[in-house]
Every structure is written in structure tokens, then in C-alpha cells.
Amino acid sequence: MSDKKPxxxxxxxxxxxxxxxxxxxASANEMFARAxxxxxxxxxxxxxxxxxxxxxxxxxxxxxxxxGHLGARGGVDMMVAMNPQTWDKDVxxxxxxxxxxxxxxKPMPSTKFRDDITVIxxxxxxxxxxxxxxxxxxxxxxNIIYLGALSALLDMDPKLIEQLIGEQYxxxxxxxxxxxxxxxxxxxxxxxxxxxxxxxxxxxSDKVGDRIFIEGNSAAALGAVYGGATVCxxxxxxxxxxxxxxxxxxxKKYRHxxxxxQAKYAIVQGEDELASIGIxxxxxxxxxxxxxATSGPGISLMTxxxxxxxxxxxxxxxxxxxxxxPSTGMPTRxxxxxxxxxxxxxxxxxKHVLLFPEDPAEAFEFAxxxxxxxxxLQTTIxxxxxxDIGMNHRLSRPLKWDDAKQYDRGKVMTAEMLEEGRDFxxxxxxxxxxxxxxxxxxxxxxxxxYFTRGTSRDRYARYSEEGSVYAxxxxxxxxxxxxxxxxxPRPLQANAERPTKYGVIYFGSTSPAMDEAIxxxxxxxxxxxxxxxxxFPFHSSVASxxxxxxxxxxxxxxxxxxxxxxxxxxxxxxxxRLVPIVHYDGTPITARYIAKxxxxxxxxxxxxxxxxxxx
Amino acid sequence: xxxxxxxxxxxxxxxxxxxxxxxRDYEGKVSTLCxxxxxDSITASIIEACYELSIEPHRVAKISGIGCSSKTPDYxxxxxxxxxxxxxxxxxxxTGANLANRDLIYLGVSGDGDSASIGFGQFAHSIRxxxxxxxxxxxxxVYGLTKGQFSATADRGSKSKKGVTNTDNAIDLVAIxxxxxxxxxxxxFSGDKTQLVPLIxxxxxxxxxxxxxxxxxxxxxxxxxGSTKSFDYVREHNDAVNRLDVLxxxxxxxxxYAPGTVQVVEQHDGSKIALRKIDADYDPHDRxxxxxxxxxxxxxGQIVTGLLYVDPDAEDLHSHLNTVETPLNTLEADxxxxxxxxxxKFNASLR
Numbered sequence: 015m016s017d018k019k020p021x022x023x024x025x026x027x028x029x030x031x032x033x034x035x036x037x038x039x040a041s042a043n044e045m046f047a048r049a050x051x052x053x054x055x056x057x058x059x060x061x062x063x064x065x066x067x068x069x070x071x072x073x074x075x076x077x078x079x080x081x082g083h084l085g086a087r088g089g090v091d092m093m094v095a096m097n098p099q100t101w102d103k104d105v106x107x108x109x110x111x112x113x114x115x116x117x118x119x120k121p122m123p124s125t126k127f128r129d130d131i132t133v134i135x136x137x138x139x140x141x142x143x144x145x146x147x148x149x150x151x152x153x154x155x156x157n158i159i160y161l162g163a164l165s166a167l168l169d170m171d172p173k174l175i176e177q178l179i180g181e182q183y184x185x186x187x188x189x190x191x192x193x194x195x196x197x198x199x200x201x202x203x204x205x206x207x208x209x210x211x212x213x214x215x216x217x218x219s220d221k222v223g224d225r226i227f228i229e230g231n232s233a234a235a236l237g238a239v240y241g242g243a244t245v246c247x248x249x250x251x252x253x254x255x256x257x258x259x260x261x262x263x264x265x266k267k268y269r270h271x272x273x274x275x276q277a278k279y280a281i282v283q284g285e286d287e288l289a290s291i292g293i294x295x296x297x298x299x300x301x302x303x304x305x306x307a308t309s310g311p312g313i314s315l316m317t318x319x320x321x322x323x324x325x326x327x328x329x330x331x332x333x334x335x336x337x338x339x340p341s342t343g344m345p346t347r348x349x350x351x352x353x354x355x356x357x358x359x360x361x362x363x364x365k366h367v368l369l370f371p372e373d374p375a376e377a378f379e380f381a382x383x384x385x386x387x388x389x390x391l392q393t394t395i396x397x398x399x400x401x402d403i404g405m406n407h408r409l410s411r412p413l414k415w416d417d418a419k420q421y422d423r424g425k426v427m428t429a430e431m432l433e434e435g436r437d438f439x440x441x442x443x444x445x446x447x448x449x450x451x452x453x454x455x456x457x458x459x460x461x462x463x464y465f466t467r468g469t470s471r472d473r474y475a476r477y478s479e480e481g482s483v484y485a486x487x488x489x490x491x492x493x494x495x496x497x498x499x500x501x502x503p504r505p506l507q508a509n510a511e512r513p514t515k516y517g518v519i520y521f522g523s524t525s526p527a528m529d530e531a532i533x534x535x536x537x538x539x540x541x542x543x544x545x546x547x548x549x550f551p552f553h554s555s556v557a558s559x560x561x562x563x564x565x566x567x568x569x570x571x572x573x574x575x576x577x578x579x580x581x582x583x584x585x586x587x588x589x590x591r592l593v594p595i596v597h598y599d600g601t602p603i604t605a606r607y608i609a610k611x612x613x614x615x616x617x618x619x620x621x622x623x624x625x626x627x628x629x
Numbered sequence: 630x631x632x633x634x635x636x637x638x639x640x641x642x643x644x645x646x647x648x649x650x651x652x653r654d655y656e657g658k659v660s661t662l663c664x665x666x667x668x669d670s671i672t673a674s675i676i677e678a679c680y681e682l683s684i685e686p687h688r689v690a691k692i693s694g695i696g697c698s699s700k701t702p703d704y705x706x707x708x709x710x711x712x713x714x715x716x717x718x719x720x721x722x723x724t725g726a727n728l729a730n731r732d733l734i735y736l737g738v739s740g741d742g743d744s745a746s747i748g749f750g751q752f753a754h755s756i757r758x759x760x761x762x763x764x765x766x767x768x769x770x771v772y773g774l775t776k777g778q779f780s781a782t783a784d785r786g787s788k789s790k791k792g793v794t795n796t797d798n799a800i801d802l803v804a805i806x807x808x809x810x811x812x813x814x815x816x817x818f819s820g821d822k823t824q825l826v827p828l829i830x831x832x833x834x835x836x837x838x839x840x841x842x843x844x845x846x847x848x849x850x851x852x853x854x855g856s857t858k859s860f861d862y863v864r865e866h867n868d869a870v871n872r873l874d875v876l877x878x879x880x881x882x883x884x885x886y887a888p889g890t891v892q893v894v895e896q897h898d899g900s901k902i903a904l905r906k907i908d909a910d911y912d913p914h915d916r917x918x919x920x921x922x923x924x925x926x927x928x929x930g931q932i933v934t935g936l937l938y939v940d941p942d943a944e945d946l947h948s949h950l951n952t953v954e955t956p957l958n959t960l961e962a963d964x965x966x967x968x969x970x971x972x973x974k975f976n977a978s979l980r
Contacts (some may be wrong), residue, residue, distance in 0.1 A: 051980075226979035236975070242965040244957040245728045247721075268967040276953040278960055280728040282946075284721070285754040292714075292721025292751070293728070299712060300690070301958035302729030318715055412976040415969045421962050454958060455690045455710035455726070456733050463687060465703050465711040477658075477703070 018130040021111040022213035025055045025080035027091040029164075029214075032104045034097050036068030042157035043074040045178055046164065047407065050078055051227060052174040054219040058084040058526070060406050060602065065252065065345050071100045080221055084373075084409060085527030088604040092214055094160060101126065113212060115164065134208060136163045141199055155196040162200025169211035171218070172201055226374075226412050230403035231307075233374035233413065234333055235260035237381025238305055239268055242421050243331070245304035246281045247293035249312060252345040253401040254335035257307035258283075287312040291319040291330065298329040299466065301426070301454035303385045305331035310339040310352050313359065320394050321360030324491070325468040327441070327450070329388035329395075329424070332356075333381065336400040338600045347600025348401035350522055353576035356396045357550055362469075363488060367498050368396045368550040372525035373403060374410040376548075380503065382415075389424035391498055392452060400571070402523040402602040427451040432461040440464045440475040441487060448494030495551055502549035505556055510541035517543040517563035518595075518612065519556075521577060523602065524569050530605035531612070538609070540616045542567070550580065557585050560592075565619070567612050569595040571603050633659050647683035655679045655686055657707040662697055667819035667845030667860075668767045672704045674822050675736070675765075678829035679706065689734045690726055694719040694748060697774050697847075698740035698767035717748025720755030720764070724946070727760055730956040731947050734833060735762040742772050745781035745800045752802070756809040756838045761945035763832040763839045766802055767819070769847035770858035777850035788855030801927065803937060806840040807920050812943030813839035814919070816934045818863050819846070827873030827902075828936060834900040837943030844932065868926055870911040870935040871904045896941050904936060913939050 021027065029046075033039035040061075047059040058077040064070035077087050092113040095104045108114060110130045116122070118135025127133050142156045165172055176194055183190035204210055235257050238246070248258040262281055269278045284290035290306045297304035308316065313334055323330045336352050338344035356368055369384060371377040377399055384395040425445075427438050432453070438461065441450050450473075453462035464475035469487055472478045520528045525546060535542060545559045545566075560566055560581070568578040575594035582589045595611050597603040635658065643651040655676040660669050679686065686708040693699035695716035702711040714722045723737045737755075744752040744766050755764070770783040777790050784799045806814045813835040817825040825843065832839035844863050846852045852859045857866075871892075894902040894913070904913065912918055919938045926933045953960075 222980075224976075224980070226976050228979050240966050240972075242960075242962060244960060244965065245725060247725065268971065269965070271953055274953070275951070277951050278953050278957070278964060280947075280950050280952050280957060282724065282728070282758070282950075285750055288718060289721040289724075289751055289754060292718045293725035295714070296692070296712075296722035296725025296727075297729040297958075298725070299722070300726040300729035300733075302725075304725060304729070319718070322715055413972055415966070415972045417969050419962070453710070454730075456688050456730065459685060459687045460708055463708050463710050465713065467713045 018111045020113070020132045020213045021091050021109065023091070024215045024217050025078055025219060027078050027214045028087055028089060029076045029078070029092045029094065030090040030104075030107075031074040031094040032097045032100050033072050033074065034099070035064060035066050035070045035072040037157070038154045039072075039096065039157045040074065042161050043076070044407070045175065045182070046161055047076045048178055048227065049165070049170060049175045050076070050216055051222055051409070052178065053171065053216050054222050055080055055216060056082045056084070056221050056225075056409050058086070058409065060086060060402070062601070063346050071097050078216065080219055082221060083526060083530040083605065085530055086602040086604045088606045094164070096160070113214065115160070115167070132212070134167065134212075136160065136200070136203060136208075138200075141203060145199060155192070158193055158196035159200035162197040162202075163204040165197070166201045166204035166210045167208065167212050169215040169217070172197065222409065224412055225409045227407050228374045228410055229256065229405060229407055230371070230374045230377045230399050231256040231335060231405060232260040233378040233410070234371075234381040234397060234399060234404070236264050236413065237378040238331075238385070239264045240378070240415055241303065241382030241385040243303045243305050243385060244279050245293065245297035245302050246279070246306070247284050247290040247304070248306050249284050249287045249290050249308065251287075251309045251312050253337050253405045254307040254309045254312070254333065256405065257333055257335060287315040288319065291316040291332070294330050295319055295323055295328050298388070299455075303331075303389070303421075305333060305385075307333040307335065309335050309337050309345070310355065311341045313352055313355055317360045320366065321362060321364055322468060323394040324360065324364045324366065325362070326466050327392040327452070328466075329392055331384045331388050331395050331397065333397040333399060335404040336398065338598075344600045346401070348523065348602055349571050349598060349600065350398070350400055350524070351572040351576070351598070352398070353570075353572065353580060354574075356398065357580055365495050365551070366394050366396060367391065367502060368398050369503065370398050370521040370548050371403065372522055372546065374408050375413060377403060378413045383503070386422040387498075387501060390422050390449070390501060391494060392424060392449065393494070398522060400523050425449055425451045427453050427457070427462060429458045429462075432458045438462050439473045441471065441490070442473045443490050443493065446493075447497040448490045448492070449497060499551045499553055502551070502553070504553050505548055505559070506546045507555065507559065508544045510536075510543050512541050514541040514543055515564040516541070516616070517545060517559060517566040518569060519545045519547060519559070519566055519577070519581070520569040521547045524571060527603050527605045527608055528569060531608035534605055534609035535613055538613050540613060542612070547577070552581065552584060556581065560585060560587055565591055565593055567593045567595050567615070569603070569608055571597050573598045635659050646680055648685060650680065650683070650686065652676060652680050654708070655706055657702075657704040660701070660704045662700065663849050665848045666697070667769065667847070668698055668701050669704070670819040670822065671765065671767050671825070671843050671845055672701050674825040674829055676705050677822070677826045678833065681826070682830050682833060684734060684833070688732075689736055691736050691738065692719050692723045692726060693738040694740070694743035696740040696743050696772070698738055698845075699743060701767070702736070702738050717743050717746070718751055719743065720748065720751035720760070723762055724755055724758065724760050727762060727946070728952075729958040731761070731952065732956050735760070736833075737762050737764045739764070739766050741766060741768045741770060741780040741782040741802075745802055749781070749800070753805065753809055756806055756811045756840060758946050759810070759812065759838050759944060759949065761836055761838070761947065763829065763835075763841070765829070765841050765843060767845045768802070768842050768858070769845050769851050770856070771847050771851040773847050773850055784857040787857040788853070790850050790853055801923070802840070803842045804920065804923055807916060807923070807938055810838075811840045811938070812837035812940040814938040815840070815936045816842045816844070816932070818844045818867060818934060820860055820864070821867070821934070824869065824872055824934060831873055831896070831900075831902045831936065834896050834898055835939070835943065836897040837940070837945050863932060866930060866932045868931040868933050870908045870922070870933060870937065871906050871913065873936060874903055874905045894939055894941055897943065902936070902939075907935070913937060
């Protein structure tokens with residue numbers, strides 16, 4: 015019935031599962047992704063889910079990518095349409111020549127299909143109902159049955175899936191065997207009744223290597239464990255809640271005293287974000303490493319305390335798992351939309367350090383580093399994740415830790431130093447780097463105590479409302495921020511093969527899509543140098559990069575080109591030379607989108623592609 | 630503006646406590662509040678209580694929010710760290726500080742605006758978590774620093790200095806603290822040092838959330854006729870249920886009173902409180918009874934003072950969280966970081 019040749023592709027296609035939230039599909043879908051990984055083929059899965067627990071549509075997309083492109087691709091080659099609610103849209107979304115997999119138990123009118131796709135009907139409900147009587151079992155095993163059918167259609171090795179089931183249900187023999195049984199029910203039906211395999215196939219490869227499959231939120235939480243966080247205060251908000259939940263799980267595993275069973279950490283679920291950041295500020299003031307995890311609306315609530323942290327110079331680590339705002343916005347959709355809100359959070363003249371990890375491995379590293387930075391700089395450090403990194407399993411290089419590493423607790427004056435007669439001024443810049451010494455409460459009976467306030471105090475923390483004293487302090491804070499430039503992770507530059515006047519700046523979760531887009535742009539003949547920004551304040555190499563290029567594209571996932579604004583503002587750059595490339599519909603940015611928008615812009619600039627000029 | 634320096638000389642014969650400290654060692658900067666402010670009397674009571682308890686001054690952390698009351702931690706315990714934080718947020722800052730180092734004594738100083746209005750939520754949640762602290766509200770029913778607006782503890786029907794009548798119902802923080810599970814609840818009056826000093830001392834000795842509401846008239850904006858937080862009004866309507874006459878650490882106490890009039894309360898840390906009963910029927914171990922007693926007297930326009938409730942066997946947040954005895958802020962990488970071998974295993978589990 016197809017009038018378009020079916021897509022034929024090995025280890026390079028996109029499968030999308032359309033399900034109903036709460037139907038138990040998530041674990042079967044995740045098992046599908048993991049099974050492909052076990053074939054040595056990289057995958058990049060993404061949850062597209064509603065702000066809902068049961069009943070609304072949810073999708074799980076698996077990009078199979080031997081080439082290792084971990085960004086979202088766009089387009090769907092095979093739709094596993096399990097949700098009647100979204101059927102029409104799901105069917106319409108399939109690429110011409112693509113495949114539609116559906117439950118054919120009930121006949122569907124031909125108008126519900128398309129002529130240019132291959133339709134694969136498997137009577138899932140009929141198979142399930144003839145095997146199981148319990149309604150809950152029927153629902154759960156239906157998912158495993160379609161997984162079995164897909165394994166046959168895509169030429170997957172069933173042994174590898176069985177192995178995964180074995181690991182998941184280790185010690186629960188009954189569940190293990192019933193899952194394997196369901197898998198083969200689907201697989202056998204497909205093998206007997208359908209032409210297997212399809213044009214889309216999985217072939218064993220060796221492209222996964224030693225990489226791990228992990229969510230960014232879990233990696234960041236583990237970074238907090240390794241980075242020595244002992245106090246965590248948080249308030250539930252999607253998509254950040256799983257950071258605190260993962261921190262709790264990691265701590266239960268790694269942070270109990272083996273002898274006494276006592277906890278070397280304290281986790282408090284606050285009554286709101288104000289309390290959460292207040293607890294963090296109080297704990298950090300008292301010398302513990304503390305953090306909170308939140309998202310945009312939580313940042314809004316925390317801003318008064320963030321200002322206090324800046325002015326009173328109290329360390330704090332805030333993990334912001336960004337999402338599309340506002341509170342009644344799209345909490346389950348991704349964006350990089352809090353750049354300005356965090357960089358300049360709070361009242362008065364404030365600036366804050368932001369870290370932009372690109373994947374779970376960097377989320378782990380930067381989370382741990384954030385505590386060193388917070389104590390070194392005595393200020394708030396934002397770890398800027400987003401839903402795309404935070405809540406999706408991402409193939410990531412393994413997490414690494416150097417056992418020789420000691421924590422940098424920053425400039426803390428001890429009782430011994432005070433006894434030696436060292437001059438202690440809480441806001442005294444003794445080293446010229448803008449960073450003063452602090453003391454922990456309870457350090458010494460007669461020396462080193464001070465009264466913490468915002469700014470109405472002098473270098474020795476004595477009360478003062480003098481204008482010159484205020485200005486002196488504000489200038490020191492600028493010096494401190496300059497010091498931060500050289501302490502935060504530096505930008506990473508990758509130049510095009512040939513010298514070019516064009517550059518592109520990007521950050522965070524845009525990374526995999528950008529890497530892939532560079533290849534697509536090169537194919538169109540456009541050469542671009544790349545700079546991945548990993549932190550704010552910007553290192554001097556950002557200014558150099560801007561100076562070396564006539565036009566620089568700034569790719570980001572928000573409407574107002576917030577990173578571009580920050581670059582223009584902080585570097586005093588002519589805005590015309592910075593071209594915004596923005597994507598903000600709540601879906602992750604794709605290589606196709608980046609390549610098209612930059613490519614079109616390059617064409618508009620009348621840049622003759624090198625290849626054309628030569629040929 | 631800067632402070633007037635306080636002269637350092639002192640009388641050579643000044644009395645010393647067990648640790649050899651004099652009163653002066655518990656003082657702070659010169660107060661910048663209005664002369665005659667009730668808050669300064671509370672400051673004096675805190676100094677007195679800490680002196681009597683022979684606390685090492687630097688082992689106290691003083692934390693406050695914003696307002697006249699929240700300025701006061703600068704006026705006592707000059708060798709302690711203090712934190713004048715954010716309006717209404719003292720409880721969260723104190724909670725965090727307490728989690729970081731369980732070995733210090735935490736003194737939270739707040740006002741009625743700070744705790745009953747902007748910080749009502751934080752007040753409530755720190756109490757229900759059982760943070761080991763002494764939470765003092767210096768309650769004058771008025772916003773002093775912003776010149777005389779009503780606060781949420783101002784009684785309905787009371788008049789402001791400008792003659793405006795308050796039509797909103799008042800929040801009684803003591804009633805709320807009892808309801809939320811505070812394990813030490815008291816009320817006192819800034820003008821009644823003999824009642825207040827032992828209450829503060831007992832609260833500091835209590836392991837758990839101690840709450841003291843201290844009525845503290847604002848002589849600038851709330852000490853006129855028609856106010857229910859004025860010196861005259863409180864003196865006329867004060868109904869004390871008991872008085873703490875003796876509070877003597879861990880030593881046995883001998884009190885020369887008629888049988889049945891003194892009640893000895895032994896706290897978790899071994900300290901003992903001797904309560905002289907004024908209202909013979911009042912039982913400070915009965916939370917429900919205290920709530921009823923309070924409501925009955927409030928209806929009659931009486932301000933009940935004294936130790937209203939104490940649970941000598943209270944637990945605190947650290948016991949709920951089962952945290953290690955060592956303060957968390959002293960733990961380093963060797964105790965906190967699981968190391969690379971564990972990480973390798975973690976990685977392996979994700980393939």
C-alpha cells in the first residue's frame with residue numbers, strides 16, 4: 015500500500031512510543047533503549063511527558079545512532095502508537111516511508127492510516143487477554159509483548175533483552191520468568207505473522223564503549239556527595255525533585271557510618287524555596303557544604319536570599335534544573351531560560367557565578383566543583399542544568415574522581431591563626447583577590463567573632479552606613495568576581511578545518527545537537543569555529559573569540575537570546591555581530607534546526623560556500 | 630552613623646561565674662534602640678541568663694531576622710557570631726546553622742512582625758521540625774522601625790498611636806507554638822526580669838524547640854492608652870501560672886517552700902528547673918491543658934505568663950535525622966567522599 019519506498023536504515027533511526035501516562039510503559043520503553051545499547055549501538059532517549067500522573071499522553075523517543083549523535087534529531091521513522099488520544103497527530107508525524115506499529119485487535123478504518131508508510135498491526139490486546147486475566151498484568155505485560163514484537167521486527171538479539179530482564183528482576187524469579195514469557199509471546203507472534211526484519215534494523219556494533227547511561231540529575235546529586243555536601247534543603251518542583259531524591263538515595267548508600275549507622279548528612283524538605291535556601295545559607299555560614307535544587311519559579315522565590323549570599327558573602331550552591339516557565343507553564347518541557355534571572359538575581363548590584371554542564375559527566379564534575387568554588391569565592395554558585403540533561407538517560411563518559419583531591423574550603427581563619435595574632439577583618443581584602451577571610455561561629459573565645467549583615471558594615475564588619483565604606487565594599491566585590499573568571503571552567507574552543515570569519519557560541523544541553531549540526535553545516539559548505547561556554551563570568555577567551563570573528567552565532571534554548579544579552583552586556587560588544595539562534599518551544603533543540611537556521615543565515619549573508627566556489 | 634564605643638574598663642571586684650567570666654563578657658555593643666525600649670530589658674535578661682548558666686559566650690550563635698528586635702543580638706554576647714539575616718527568615722537560617730554544627734547553642738531572636746507576619750510560615754515549620762533552639766519573640770504588637778504600623782499580634786480593638794483601631798484578629802504565637810508541638814513554651818514580660826531570666830536559662834538548657842513570647846512594649850509607638858501591649862496594660866492583665874525560682878544546673882536543689890507548691894522539672898541534659906506554682910491547678914506537662922487554659926484566660930483578657938508547657942524528654946531534629954555526633958561542618962573528604970573505587974562500581978552498574 016506504500017507509494018513511497020520504505021525507509022531502510024541500520025543503526026540510525028528514530029523510534030517514538032506514544033503512550034498513556036501511568037500505563038507502565040516507561041520501564042518497557044527504557045528497556046528497549048537499554049537493549050539497543052547492549053548491542054553496542056548508542057541511543058539517545060527522551061521523555062516527552064505531561065505535568066500529570068495518570069491519563070495524559072506521554073511519549074518516549076529513542077534515537078538509534080551508531081554515529082553517536084546524542085541530540086534530538088527531529089522526525090520519527092517508526093511510531094509505536096499505543097495511545098488512541100494522540101493517534102492522528104502521531105500518524106501524521108511519521109516521516110514518509112516510515113513505519114507505524116499499532117495494536118490491531120480492533121479494526122481501524124483505512125482513513126486512519128497513510129499511504130506512504132508501512133503499517134504493522136499486532137493484536138496486542140488479543141494476545142494479552144488470551145494469556146492473562148488480571149487487569150494489572152494485562153496492562154503491564156502488553157508493554158513487554160510489544161517490546162518482544164519490536165525485537166523481531168528490528169532484528170534485535172532476544173538474549174540481550176532477556177539478560178536485561180534478568181538483571182532487573184534478580185532474585186524475583188516469578189517476575190523474571192513471566193517477563194521473559196511475555197517477551198517471547200510478542201516476538202514469536204511477529205516472527206510467525208510478519209515479515210521480519212523491517213528496513214530498520216539493529217546490528218551489533220562496538221560504539222558504546224565504556225560509556226554509562228545516566229540521568230543528569232542523578233549525576234549532579236552524586237557530584238554533591240563527592241563534593242562533600244552535608245546539608246541539602248529542597249522543595250519539590252519539576253524537573254529538579256529527582257536531584258534531591260537521588261541525593262537521598264546516594265547518601266543512604268554511601269554516607270552512613272558503618273559502625274553506628276548514623277548519617278553524615280542532613281536532608282530537609284523545606285516548606286518552600288525560601289526556607290530551602292535559608293537553610294542552605296545558615297548551614298554554609300556555619301561552615302557546612304550545603305545546596306538546594308530547584309527550577310525557575312523556585313529561583314524567583316529565592317532571590318532575596320541570593321542577594322544576601324552575594325553581599326554578606328556566604329557560600330551557597332543552587333542547582334537550577336531549567337524548564338519552560340512560569341509556574342503554570344510547561345514544567346515538563348526543557349529550556350535554558352533562567353540565564354539572566356540567575357546571572358543578575360536579586361536586588362542591588364549583584365552578579366553570580368553560573369556553571370553550564372553539557373551532559374551528566376560534566377554535571378557530576380561541576381556539581382562537585384561548585385562546592386569548592388562556593389567556599390573559595392564565598393558566594394552563590396548556580397549549576398545550570400535543564401530538563402533535557404536532568405531527566406533523560408544520556409549516554410555519557412564514565413564519572414571520574416581523583417582520590418588525591420582534597421576539598422578547597424576557601425579562606426577560613428582558624429583559632430590557631432587568630433592566636434598567632436593574624437589581623438582578622440571579615441571583609442578585608444588581604445590578598446588583593448577581593449576574597450576576605452571568614453571564621454566559623456564558635457572558633458575562638460575572644461577573637462574572630464563578627465556580626466553578619468548585608469552591607470551596612472566596614473571591612474572589620476563594624477556597623478557603618480558611610481557611603482565611602484559601601485562603595486569600597488562594592489568595588490571589592492567586583493574584584494572578587496574578576497577573580498572568579500579564572501577559577502571557573504574555561505570555555506572550550508574547536509576550530510573549523512579551514513580559517514573562518516564565522517563562529518558559533520553555545521552551552522549546556524545544546525552541545526550534542528551543535529556537534530552534529532557542525533557536520534551538517536560543513537556538508538553545506540559552511541565552516542564555523544565553535545566555542546562552548548562552560549561558565550559565567552566569562553573567561554577572557556570569550557572576548558578573544560568574539561574579536562577573532564566577524565559574526566558569531568549564539569545558539570540557545572530561550573526566546574530572548576539571554577546568553578547573547580549577557581555577552582553583549584559584560585563584554586561591551588556591538589550586538590550586530592552576535593546573531594541569535596534561538597529555540598524555545600519546550601522541545602530539545604535539534605541539529606537539523608541549528609544547521610538550517612545558521613545555514614540560511616549564512617546564505618543570507620551571501621556567503622559563497624567554499625565548495626561551490628572551488629567547483 | 631557608627632556606634633558609640635563602649636568603655637572597656639570594669640570594676641575589679643565584679644563577680645565571676647564558674648568559668649571565670651563576668652557580666653561584661655556577655656555584653657555586646659551599646660544599644661541603638663530608643664531609651665526605655667522593652668527589647669533592651671530582654672537583652673539584659675539574655676546576658677544574665679547566659680552568665681548564670683556559665684555558657685562560653687563564643688559557643689552561642691545568635692541569629693535574627695529584620696526589625697528592632699532583630700538588631701538586638703548585636704547588643705549581647707559580643708564574642709559570639711551573630712547573623713542579622715532576612716525579614717522573617719531567621720528560623721530557616723537557624724535551622725541550617727544548627728544542622729551544620731550541633732554543638733553550638735542557637736539563640737533565635739525575632740519580633741512579632743518578623744515571626745507572626747512575614748515569617749509566620751518559617752516560625753511554624755522550625756517549631757514543628759523540633760530544631761534545638763531558643764526562639765525568642767520580642768513582641769510589641771507594632772512595626773517599630775517603620776514607625777508604628779500594626780503587627781499580626783496586635784489585639785483586635787487595640788488602638789494605634791495615631792488613633793486607628795485594629796480590626797484584624799490577633800495571632801497568639803504561644804497558642805500556635807503549643808499546637809505545632811514546641812517542647813518548651815513560655816510567655817513573659819520584658820518588665821519582669823525575675824520571671825524572664827530563669828525562663829531563658831531553662832529554654833537554653835532544653836533540648837528541642839523552645840519558644841518564649843516576651844511582651845515588650847514599644848515606648849515610641851505602642852505604649853499609649855488603648856494599646857494592649859503597653860507597660861501599664863500588661864502589668865494590669867498579667868496572670869502568672871508559675872515562677873522559676875531556682876535553676877541550678879545538675880546539682881540537687883533544696884527549696885524551702887510548702888509541699889505541693891514547688892514542682893521540680895528535670896530536663897534531658899540533666900539540668901533541673903524548680904517551678905514555684907502560683908496557679909495550683911496548672912500542670913506544665915499537659916499540652917492540651919495548657920491550650921485550654923490559655924484560651925480560657927485570653928477570653929477574659931488576661932495575659933498568661935510563665936512556663937506553660939515543657940516536655941523534658943523532647944527529641945530534636947538531629948535525632949529525627951539520625952545525624953552523626955560529630956558536627957557536619959568538621960567532616961572532610963575522608964569522611965564524606967566515597968572515592969574512585971566506589972565510583973567505578975557505580976559506573977559499571979550503569980552499563
